[in-house]
Amino acid sequence: MKAELRKSPPEPLEAVRFDIPKPYVTVLENGLQVIIFEQERLPLVSFRLAFKSGDIHDPAGQTGLTSAMTSMLTEGTELYTSRQLAEMTERLGASLSANASDDFTIVSASSLTLYSSEVLGLMAEAVLRPTFPENELDLYRRNTLENLKFQRSQPGFLAGEQAARLVYGDHPYAIVSPKAADIEKLNRDDLVRFHASTFVPNNAILMIVGDVKRDEIVGRIQDLFGDWQAKDVSRTEFPAPPHRSSRSLTIVDRPGSAQSNIVITNLGVPREHPDYFPLIVMNQVLGAGASSRVFMNLREEKGYTYGAYTRIDFKALSGDLEATAEVRTAVTGDSLKEFFYELERIRNEDVGEDELADAKNFLTGVFPIRAETQEGLTNLIVNQNLYGLSDDYLQTYRDHVDAVTVDDVRRVANTHIRPDEVAIVIVGDAEEVLPQATQHASSVEIFDIDGNIQDVAKYAKTENAATADVAGKWSLNIDFQGQQLPVSLTLEQDGESVTGVLETMLGNGKITAGSVSGSKLSAVATAEMQGQPIDFSISGKVSGDSMSGTLTAPIVPEPLPFTGSRA
Amino acid sequence: MTDTFKLPPLEIVEYKLSNGLRVVFNPDNAIPVVSVAVYYNVGSRNERDGRTGFAHLFEHMMFQGSENVPKAGHFQYIMKAGGTMNGTTSSERTNYYETLPANQLPLALWLESDRMRSLAVTQENLDNQREAVKEEKRLRYDNQPYGQIFDLINEMIYKNFANSHSTIGSMDHLDDATVEDVQEFFRIYYAPNNAVLTLSGAFDQQIAKDLIETYFGDIPSQPLPPELDVSEPPEVAETYREWEDKLAPFPAFLIGWKIPPRRTPEFHALYLAGKTLYDGESSRLYQKLVKGKESVIQLFGFTDERRGPSSIFVGAIPKPEEDLSLIRETIMNEIQDLATHGPTAEEMEKLENQLLNDSIRHRQSSMSRAQQIAEYALYDGDPTIVNRELDELLSVTGEQIRMAAAQFLNTDNRALLDIVPPANG
Numbered sequence: 002m003k004a005e006l007r008k009s010p011p012e013p014l015e016a017v018r019f020d021i022p023k024p025y026v027t028v029l030e031n032g033l034q035v036i037i038f039e040q041e042r043l044p045l046v047s048f049r050l051a052f053k054s055g056d057i058h059d060p061a062g063q064t065g066l067t068s069a070m071t072s073m074l075t076e077g078t079e080l081y082t083s084r085q086l087a088e089m090t091e092r093l094g095a096s097l098s099a100n101a102s103d104d105f106t107i108v109s110a111s112s113l114t115l116y117s118s119e120v121l122g123l124m125a126e127a128v129l130r131p132t133f134p135e136n137e138l139d140l141y142r143r144n145t146l147e148n149l150k151f152q153r154s155q156p157g158f159l160a161g162e163q164a165a166r167l168v169y170g171d172h173p174y175a176i177v178s179p180k181a182a183d184i185e186k187l188n189r190d191d192l193v194r195f196h197a198s199t200f201v202p203n204n205a206i207l208m209i210v211g212d213v214k215r216d217e218i219v220g221r222i223q224d225l226f227g228d229w230q231a232k233d234v235s236r237t238e239f240p241a242p243p244h245r246s247s248r249s250l251t252i253v254d255r256p257g258s259a260q261s262n263i264v265i266t267n268l269g270v271p272r273e274h275p276d277y278f279p280l281i282v283m284n285q286v287l288g289a290g291a292s293s294r295v296f297m298n299l300r301e302e303k304g305y306t307y308g309a310y311t312r313i314d315f316k317a318l319s320g321d322l323e324a325t326a327e328v329r330t331a332v333t334g335d336s337l338k339e340f341f342y343e344l345e346r347i348r349n350e351d352v353g354e355d356e357l358a359d360a361k362n363f364l365t366g367v368f369p370i371r372a373e374t375q376e377g378l379t380n381l382i383v384n385q386n387l388y389g390l391s392d393d394y395l396q397t398y399r400d401h402v403d404a405v406t407v408d409d410v411r412r413v414a415n416t417h418i419r420p421d422e423v424a425i426v427i428v429g430d431a432e433e434v435l436p437q438a439t440q441h442a443s444s445v446e447i448f449d450i451d452g453n454i455q456d457v458a459k460y461a462k463t464e465n466a467a468t469a470d471v472a473g474k475w476s477l478n479i480d481f482q483g484q485q486l487p488v489s490l491t492l493e494q495d496g497e498s499v500t501g502v503l504e505t506m507l508g509n510g511k512i513t514a515g516s517v518s519g520s521k522l523s524a525v526a527t528a529e530m531q532g533q534p535i536d537f538s539i540s541g542k543v544s545g546d547s548m549s550g551t552l553t554a555p556i557v558p559e560p561l562p563f564t565g566s567r568a
Numbered sequence: 569m570t571d572t573f574k575l576p577p578l579e580i581v582e583y584k585l586s587n588g589l590r591v592v593f594n595p596d597n598a599i600p601v602v603s604v605a606v607y608y609n610v611g612s613r614n615e616r617d618g619r620t621g622f623a624h625l626f627e628h629m630m631f632q633g634s635e636n637v638p639k640a641g642h643f644q645y646i647m648k649a650g651g652t653m654n655g656t657t658s659s660e661r662t663n664y665y666e667t668l669p670a671n672q673l674p675l676a677l678w679l680e681s682d683r684m685r686s687l688a689v690t691q692e693n694l695d696n697q698r699e700a701v702k703e704e705k706r707l708r709y710d711n712q713p714y715g716q717i718f719d720l721i722n723e724m725i726y727k728n729f730a731n732s733h734s735t736i737g738s739m740d741h742l743d744d745a746t747v748e749d750v751q752e753f754f755r756i757y758y759a760p761n762n763a764v765l766t767l768s769g770a771f772d773q774q775i776a777k778d779l780i781e782t783y784f785g786d787i788p789s790q791p792l793p794p795e796l797d798v799s800e801p802p803e804v805a806e807t808y809r810e811w812e813d814k815l816a817p818f819p820a821f822l823i824g825w826k827i828p829p830r831r832t833p834e835f836h837a838l839y840l841a842g843k844t845l846y847d848g849e850s851s852r853l854y855q856k857l858v859k860g861k862e863s864v865i866q867l868f869g870f871t872d873e874r875r876g877p878s879s880i881f882v883g884a885i886p887k888p889e890e891d892l893s894l895i896r897e898t899i900m901n902e903i904q905d906l907a908t909h910g911p912t913a914e915e916m917e918k919l920e921n922q923l924l925n926d927s928i929r930h931r932q933s934s935m936s937r938a939q940q941i942a943e944y945a946l947y948d949g950d951p952t953i954v955n956r957e958l959d960e961l962l963s964v965t966g967e968q969i970r971m972a973a974a975q976f977l978n979t980d981n982r983a984l985l986d987i988v989p990p991a992n993g
Contacts, residue, residue, distance in 0.1 A: 007635070007678070008636050010645060010678055011675060013669075013672050013674065013675065016671045017669070019599070019600050042598050043928050043931060043932060044575075044928060045929065045932075087850055091849065091850045091922070092917060093921055094921030094923075094924060112925070113924055116921070290647065292647055292648065362649060363649075363650045366649055366672070367650050367652075368650075369599050369600050369601050370601050370652065370667055373934065374932040508699045508703060528699075529700070535703075
């Protein structure tokens with residue numbers, strides 16, 4: 002009997018509702034909205050003072066101003082130096098920090114209930130009386146400029162930069178990082194003025210979650226923030242994102258790149274859009290996780306990549322949808338084909354009832370796990386209030402997810418995934434990528450990594466050489482961070498198809514579907530690691546009995562160069 | 569302040585199945601989520617020479633399927649139910665855990681019991697997990713700058729083989745292992761009477777009890793594992809070693825001291841001495857080295873808690889061109905100051921508040937509670953220690969910290985590992 006019982010997974014027990022009570026809401030005379038969520042569970046308090054302005058509100062020619070002003074809040078105030086502020090905070094066992102995003106600027110603090118009054122005082126000091134000391138600004142400027150340089154070496158950044166430009170056009174959501182020239186001319190006066198005009202109480206929400214007494218804390222808030230003067234907040238009008246009517250291809254050329262970073266994207270919708278719930282369920286089926294369709298197809302079945310996903314970004318004023326993967330250069334075109342197959346399939350066919358149920362179970366299941374800690378719960382409350390979601394949003398989340406039907410999923414897939422007007426962005430070796438990807442788009446542009454546009458014609462392959470002979474046993478040396486690691490590659494060739502074995506110190510990988518095109522060898526050796534297939538992608542150039550190229554594995558960040566010869 | 573502040577105790581219920589499986593409940597209905605943790609009393613300390621790396625190899629084997637759960641099925645089941653999961657290995661134990669919506673408790677118990685009862689210890693699984701462990705070793709230890717330094721310093725600190733060898737183990741030993749060796753290891757150490765099962769979060773105790781009896785009740789118990797000797801002489805095995813790290817971009821060093829076992833008054837005092845020295849931006853060494861002299865890129869320190877002799881470490885990666893001996897002198901001077909004058913009143917206040925804050929934050933998630941409770945149940949035979957540990961730490965005086973620093977840290981009985989980049993640059 003028991004052995005029978007053990008054969009299949011047990012049925013769940015009756016679902017337990019996750020009831021989140023509603024908070025207390027009040028508004029100070031100066032317009033500061035105060036939301037207090039009393040939770041006596043543990044003697045902790047979390048504070049968030051959030052402003053409904055973010056990086057998109059940077060003045061023209063001053064990109065990075067909001068982020069700089071925000072980072073500098075804790076680097077010196079009228080009463081305390083940067084170090085004093087850090088010491089006072091740590092001595093209370095507390096934390097205090099500030100951060101800006103596209104739409105919002107959030108100052109965060111947390112502490113034991115015992116010190117909530119002191120910590121709120123430190124937070125008020127940082128928010129209301131920052132002095133932006135010159136020496137700290139200098140350090141910030143140097144660090145930021147270093148970081149701007151560094152990020153251009155990251156293919157993910159380059160892909161995101163182009164994708165945002167193509168989807169958002171002249172809308173400031175297109176700007177994913179500040180311009181170096183704007184950072185260089187950052188000065189104290191600008192920060193002071195910008196702080197005075199944007200940090201105003203009538204544009205802010207103070208959220209308090211945890212073990213507080215409402216009356217006491219409201220009194221303290223009144224003392225600290227009551228004299229803060231309201232000011233007119235100018236409403237900024239932003240240019241509309243462009244209307245796209247055809248499928249375009251943008252390549253960022255990284256010569257020698259063994260991988261292609263693919264982003265396929267189109268404009269989406271703002272966070273408060275009524276299709277939000279059907280969209281997140283649809284996305285869970287399509288590509289949000291490791292059991293979603295694009296992952297199962299591109300990774301599990303085809304082995305093109307270590308991971309393939311789709312993502313929906315809901316912002317305050319707009320949003321975007323994207324499908325992404327880092328794939329081996331040789332299968333860039335095949336990966337695009339599979340992505341478009343999945344994008345069309347979810348538009349044209351109903352999702353299965355089981356798939357739908359798994360997606361909903363995941364979304365409703367992780368929701369309470371996210372709310373277990375005060376930080377997690379606070380983040381849910383912050384999002385609810387900043388995006389202006391309904392008062393019962395947290396209470397009805399589960400019902401909204403559960404209500405999504407097969408028809409809803411198909412409808413929102415049809416409305417919001419638009420394969421005929423997507424932008425395809427690929428960061429990779431343009432010469433290799435272009436012939437594979439060009440058939441998938443009606444226009445092509447190519448940039449270098451510094452963002453300069455290039456002449457497409459110069460990437461068209463002119464050689465049409467005879468297929469090289471690659472059969473035999475090759476001894477290759479891989480350069481791994483200065484160490485030479487020997488591997489051996491045994492290949493059999495049939496026309497342009499190649500099979501064989503890659504033997505490495507990390508284990509052996511089988512090659513089942515390699516190819517030779519001219520003098521170029523592309524092959525993937527699949528080994529197993531912790532029960533998961535791991536792909537080593539080989540991209541080589543053969544010249545007689547010698548070969549050079551790169552080996553890429555998802556477990557090492559950069560392609561590893563190799564050279565070697567045929568035995 | 570401690571007089572005005574009392575943390576309410578966690579509710580703890582413990583019992584034992586007839587097969588010896590120890591069960592601990594921490595019911596807390598605040599959030600409809602449940603965490604299940606299974607702690608097996610086996611870590612690298614149980615491995616003898618010639619058989620190292622087995623405990624960790626098993627952590628891999630446990631995801632390879634069992635009688636009714638397919639290979640890699642564990643992860644898929646948990647994910648589709650809206651949960652999270654993992655497993656880890658240390659010198660002391662191997663643990664497995666998952667957090668799920670409260671109504672999915674049966675799934676977690678089914679999955680954990682199936683592998684405790686009927687893990688698929690086959691030649692095929694052994695072969696591919698052995699390879700997987702070798703890859704993990706190369707990636708996480710051999711091919712990481714500074715990746716091997718903690719294994720090296722443990723060899724320098726401990727004399728007893730049970731303590732000194734690494735968790736990842738010897739690849740030769742893994743290669744020598746037969747399926748029979750591995751099955752035997754599973755039989756001895758993955759027995760119900762060698763494990764603790766902890767549930768924390770929202771669940772009905774009677775339903776949980778019935779489910780546990782159904783799924784775990786008839787897994788046979790086994791003779792207890794062999795007795796273990798982890799005793800150590802006070803002196804370290806080796807006081808100095810220079811080691812060339814082929815991947816290190818900069819020279820670095822690591823100092824390790826041998827200290828008394830976890831939960832002794834001395835260990836508690838040294839844990840607090842360590843926090844004073846290296847924890848946070850206002851700590852002594854951070855202020856002296858990262859801020860004041862701006863001579864190090866990275867500074868770190870921590871304690872390694874063991875049931876037997878334990879250890880404490882301080883390490884630094886100095887900026888290029890800095891004199892390492894001067895930096896070490898600064899560290900030893902701070903230790904000497906702490907051993908002479910003890911912590912300041914401000915430092916004691918900070919310690920007190922950080923202990924309170926940490927202790928409360930660690931109670932928020934059911935997973936964190938389940939893990940703490942499982943450790944006390946497994947190591948000390950008493951899960952209710954979770955309700956006393958904070959008071960024990962708060963009762964440590966500045967004088968105790970001073971004395972512990974004087975006896976155990978301000979001494980030449982320590983291991984110093986100098987890490988040098990390859991000679992040819």
